Amino acid sequence: MNKKIIIITGATSGIGKALVAHFADENIVYAGYRNPDYERDLKKISNNVRPFFIDMEKDFIIDGAAVFIKREVEKIDLLINVAGCVAAGAMENMSTDKLRKQFDVNTFSHLRFTQKLLDKLVGGRVINISSMSSFGIFPFVAPYCASKRALDILFNSLEIETNHKIKVISVKPGVIATPLWEKSIEANQDSINGDTAYNKEMLYMVKNAKSNGINGLPVEKVVSLISKAAFCSNPKSSYTVGWDAKFAEIISKLPQDLINWLIDLGLKRKGLR
Ligand SMILES: NC(=O)c1ccc[n+]([C@@H]2O[C@H](COP(=O)([O-])OP(=O)(O)OC[C@H]3O[C@@H](n4cnc5c(N)ncnc54)[C@H](OP(=O)(O)O)[C@@H]3O)[C@@H](O)[C@H]2O)c1
Numbered sequence: 001m002n003k004k005i006i007i008i009t010g011a012t013s014g015i016g017k018a019l020v021a022h023f024a025d026e027n028i029v030y031a032g033y034r035n036p037d038y039e040r041d042l043k044k045i046s047n048n049v050r051p052f053f054i055d056m057e058k059d060f061i062i063d064g065a066a067v068f069i070k071r072e073v074e075k076i077d078l079l080i081n082v083a084g085c086v087a088a089g090a091m092e093n094m095s096t097d098k099l100r101k102q103f104d105v106n107t108f109s110h111l112r113f114t115q116k117l118l119d120k121l122v123g124g125r126v127i128n129i130s131s132m133s134s135f136g137i138f139p140f141v142a143p144y145c146a147s148k149r150a151l152d153i154l155f156n157s158l159e160i161e162t163n164h165k166i167k168v169i170s171v172k173p174g175v176i177a178t179p180l181w182e183k184s185i186e187a188n189q190d191s192i193n194g195d196t197a198y199n200k201e202m203l204y205m206v207k208n209a210k211s212n213g214i215n216g217l218p219v220e221k222v223v224s225l226i227s228k229a230a231f232c233s234n235p236k237s238s239y240t241v242g243w244d245a246k247f248a249e250i251i252s253k254l255p256q257d258l259i260n261w262l263i264d265l266g267l268k269r270k271g272l273r
Pocket of ligand 1: 009010011012013014015016033034035054055056057082083084085105129130131132172173174175176177178179180181183216
């Protein structure tokens with residue numbers, strides 16, 4: 001049987017790294033890294049892993065990565081857009097630079113990379129690691145929620161506009177235990193230390209992130225769902241992973257005023273109002 005060609009960004013940690021290990025057993029996996037220290041680790045996973053450099057904040061590097069891959073392969077069976085980061089903080093003080101970076105990494109980079117690979121993807125699938133945050137009900141991480149919602153909207157449109165030449169699948173995990181949570185504390189020190197009016201809220205966010213990084217679902221839950229959605233005959237356009245993501249989906253269908261009332265209630269219960 002011919003090995004399938006799979007491209008995965010954000011392959012050096014958490015969900016992406018677990019996906020590389022899973023798919024490299026039987027397929028050729030092009031695995032994207034931004035930190036060259038991880039290149040050797042990726043190669044060690046299997047002879048089927050072909051690491052490539054990609055920095056989701058730099059258009060010319062994204063373009064270069066796409067050129068490299070297109071030179072190597074005839075056709076791409078599956079592109080999994082995984083790379084991501086979290087911008088958190090209160091909207092009152094949120095800098096537009098920080099917002100822009102969030103959208104660059106979580107949204108625009110994936111669209112650009114996919115656009116550049118599109119001709120090789122015809123007949124194949126794109127799986128985006130979105131988030132339950134795409135349902136858009138989490139205060140103090142609004143940039144992250146908006147970037148994931150935008151990702152889903154832009155790619156859904158891409159599939160329809162191209163007359164379904166590619167199948168786009170959005171995977172929306174709830175809380176998964178990965179290094180993302182610790183990294184989010186590091187990356188948001190400006191808000192944690194600078195948003196003095198929201199000190200209590202920021203401390204709560206840090207506590208929550210620490211707990212999520214330990215108590216979240218294991219990455220295997222996401223890998224197991226993606227391994228089914230990747231090559232099944234009739235995949236859905238959207239999947240949730242975990243009860244929290246399912247719950248967020250249900251809540252998102254309520255009228256906005258009711259959603260806001262529930263969020264206020266949640267904040268009160270946590271002593272944040
Ligand atoms: N963990 C969760 O609870 C959760 C829930 C829902 C959705 N997600 C989404 O799942 C995806 C994977 O996250 P994870 O939890 O596995 O986090 P992770 O362990 O931090 O992995 C994120 C990956 O993205 C890479 N990355 C980040 N910024 C990048 C950039 N500018 N250029 C290139 N690569 C970059 C990271 O590279 P480095 O190794 O160099 O940092 C890493 O390989 C993300 O899109 C995240 O939003 C996560």
